[in-house]
Amino acid sequence: MxxxxxxxxxxxxxxxxxxxxxxxxxxxxxxxxxxxxxxxxxxxxxxxxxxxxxxxxxxEKGGSTLSDDSRTKTPHVLTVAGSDSGAGAGIQADLKACAARRVYCSTVITALTAQNTVGVQGVSNVPEDFVAQQLKSVLSDMQVDVVKTGMLPSVGIVKTLCKTLREFPVHALVVDPVMVSTSGDVLAGPSILSTFLEELLPMADIITPNLKEASALLNGMQLETVDDMRSAARLLHNMGPKNVLVKGGDLPDSSDAVDILYNGHNFYELRSPRIRTRNTHGTGCSLASSIAAEVAKGYPMLSAVKVAKRFVETALDYSKEIDIGNGPQGPFDHLLRLKSHSQACHRQQPFDPSDLFLYAVTDSRMNKRWGRSIIDAVKAAIDGGATIIQLREKDAETKDFMESAKACIRICRLHGVPLLINDRVDVAIACDADGVHVGQSDMPARVARTLLGPEKIIGVSCKTPEQAEQAWVDGADYIGCGGVYPTNTKENNITVGLNGLKTVCMASKLPVVAIGGIGVSNARAVMEIRTSNLKGVAVVSALFDRECVQAETRKLHEMLLGSNIGST
Ligand SMILES: Nc1ncnc2c1ncn2[C@@H]1O[C@H](COP(=O)(O)OP(=O)(O)O)[C@@H](O)[C@H]1O
Ligand SMILES: Cc1ncc(COP(=O)(O)O)c(N)n1
Ligand SMILES: [Mg+2]
Structure with a gap:
């Protein structure tokens, strides 16, 4: 064999x-x-x-082997841990970390804690047989790759877990030997130590004690330096786990966050800059869950630990300004999404199709020709009455584009005017623009929607009813239809004319903005096609290839108001 x-x-x-x-x-x-x-x-x-x-x-199935694609596999971590009502640590941190690391996470809850940023006010253990029942429900049905443990508050629960794991073996076991919260509250007393050491540790693929937990597992050994952490890792490895990660988040006087990984052969000193923040509640739980997530994806342990540590570091850095709770240790944002919602920084309203009324699209070459910055161009268009702005910077360097975009977004927010980025979904995400406008050969709207999330504005250029239908199916918010008239801003652009515009408008389930060669002289003819979903005109040259952007915008604005576009 x-x-x-x-x-x-x-x-x-x-x-x-x-x-x-x-x-x-x-x-x-x-x-x-x-x-x-x-x-x-x-x-x-x-x-x-x-x-x-x-x-x-x-x-073997009926003489043939199972094929590689017989089942697509979603990486799956089961966390066996305690609930934190403040949701910074425990089960809640595990779910968020696994979601952020893109693996499925099921949960077996071992205890409820009444907890916040100040500390732990109460603990209620889940009865041992009910922990067993939860474990069996998940493991007998779902394909769990990795079990990750956190708070295991009683000897009975540790024993139940070990017994169930023998009955339902999984690919790997990550043990975070949670004992004392960072606030100093006891989450698992010394009575569980012997069961931990005798039963759980030998089954573990990795254990991830912090300094206090490593010390408790080693009979109170003093741990104050990186060398002490190495000694502790070696001693803990002797107790049976395949890998030991001694975490140094609490290492005194260290400007770096240093962790020591030992696999029985080699030591790895993993260092990252220490992020200056109060929001470190749940770092240990999140690190262990992220390690479990990477292992569930099939990565070897060293890579898993490195990625997990980098993830925690990035999330801490992102979350420095988050202000939740009044205690000494706040939670951080695993999904790198939380924002402080202040009026000046964020658009408050959802997309309003009437914003398409006077749609100003910038052009880098025109700005250069007239010697004005993109920021000046945007300011002038808004002063003249533009109701939405699109930055279309085909030749700008990405770094310059981002800087100008950020400045323009600030101006637009002050005036309640949405700002979209042409084509560059990456720039839109990086600058937190209000959305993007994509062409038929740019990133598909469905992919842009996945990347940008449900609330951002997405517009798609369409020339035909089929393209308009696809834009709707892909989750776009509006379509731009054109070129209505011939234009210099696009080479080899097919002109659809007023008839083409009307056909697309009639077919489109989305609001439409007309584009291409439109200015004061012909806007009235465009508006007169009078279909209810034509909401406005998008203009490039007629605003920006002129000496005074503000005056041209105002003229067009007045004209549009006079013609009552979109109100039919
Ligand atoms: N301020 C910080 N900046 C960067 N990384 C940190 C910081 N605090 C903790 N870490 C990292 O977070 C992980 C969890 O460590 P630690 O806080 O020591 O565990 P625990 O939460 O179990 O006490 C480790 O990888 C550690 O290096
Ligand atoms: C329910 C529960 N489990 C674990 C921790 C450890 O938190 P930390 O990751 O900050 O050490 C906690 N505070 N609460
Ligand atoms: Mg911590």
Missing amino acids: ASATFLSTLSLANKNYLLLTPTHAYAKGYTNNFRVSNLPSIVVRKEGSVRSQGFVAMQ
């Missing part, structure tokens, strides 16, 4: 099995419910698969 390799066969109980190496089996997603570390015995699973002496055996 020991010499068996991938595609050897094994007969057992009149059934044929294929033997795969654990790595191979895991890469194919076969090893859910199998523990790939070295279990000496053969475990027969109800699916008809066995796990034997370092190999995974898959039952």
Whole structure:
């Protein structure tokens, strides 16, 4: 058996099995419910698969093997931990970390804590048999790759977990030996130490104690330096886990956040700059969950730990300004999404189609020709009555574009005018613009919607009813239809004319803005097609290829008002 390799066969109980190496089996997603570390015995699973002496055996199906694509696999972490009502640590942190790291996370809750940024005000343990019931519900049904443990508040719960894991082996076990919260409150007392050491640690693929927890596991050993952390990692490794990560978040006088990883052969000193912030509640839980997430995706332990640490560091840096609770330790934002909503910084209203009324589209070449900055151009257009701005900077360097975009966004927000970016979804995200406008050969609107989220504005250039229908299906907010008239701003652009515009407007389920060669002289003819979803005109040259942008915009604005566009 020991010499068996991938595609050897094994007969057992009149059934044929294929033997795969654990790595191979895991890469194919076969090893859910199998523990790939070295279990000496053969475990027969109800699916008809066995796990034997370092190999995974898959039952042959009707003479043919399971194909690689027989099941697509979503990486899955099960966290067995306590609830934190303040949602900075515990189960809540685990769910957020796994979501941010893009793996599915199921939850077995071991205790409820009444907790906030000040500390832990109360703890209520979940009865042991109900922890067992939750474990069984998840593990008997779902394909869990990695179990991650946090707060395990009683000997009974630790024993229940170990017993269940023997019954339902998984690919890897990440143990965060949570004992004392950073606020100093006890989450698992010293009575569980011996069960931890004897039963759980030897099953673990990695344990992630902080300084206090490493010290508690090592009989009160003093840990004050990086060298002490190395010694602790070596001693803890002797207790059976495959890897030990001693975390140095609380290392005194350290300008770096230093963690030591030891795998029994090598030490790795993982350093990152210490982020100056009060919002570090839940860093330990989040780190362990992120390690579990990376392992569930199939990464080796060292890479998993490195990525997880970088994730925590990035999230802490992003969350420096977050202001939640009055205690000494606030939560951070795993999804890098929380913002402080102040009037000046954010557009408050959802997209309003009437914003398309006078749509000013900037052009870098025209600005250069007239010697004005993009910021001056935007200011002038807004002063003249533009109701929405699009930055269309085809030749700008990305860095310059971002800087101008940020400045323009500030101006637009002050005036309640939405600002969209042409084509560059990356720039729109980086600057937190109000949305993007994409052409038929740019990023598809559906992909842009996924990247930008549900509330940003997305516009799509369309020439035909089919394209208009696709824009609607893809989740766009409006379409731009043109060129209505010939224009110099686009080479080889097919002109759809007023008839083409009308056809698209009649077919479109989305509001429409007309574009292409439109100015004061012909805007009236455009408006006179009078379909209710034509909401305005988008203009480039007629505003920006002129000496006074503000005056030209005002003229067009007055003209449009006189013609009552979009009101029919
Ligand atoms: N201020 C910080 N800046 C950057 N990384 C930090 C900071 N505080 C903690 N970390 C990192 O967060 C992870 C959790 O560490 P730690 O806070 O020591 O654990 P615990 O939350 O269990 O006490 C470690 O990788 C540590 O290096
Ligand atoms: C329910 C629960 N579990 C774990 C922690 C540890 O938090 P930290 O990650 O800040 O050490 C906590 N405070 N509460
Ligand atoms: Mg901490």
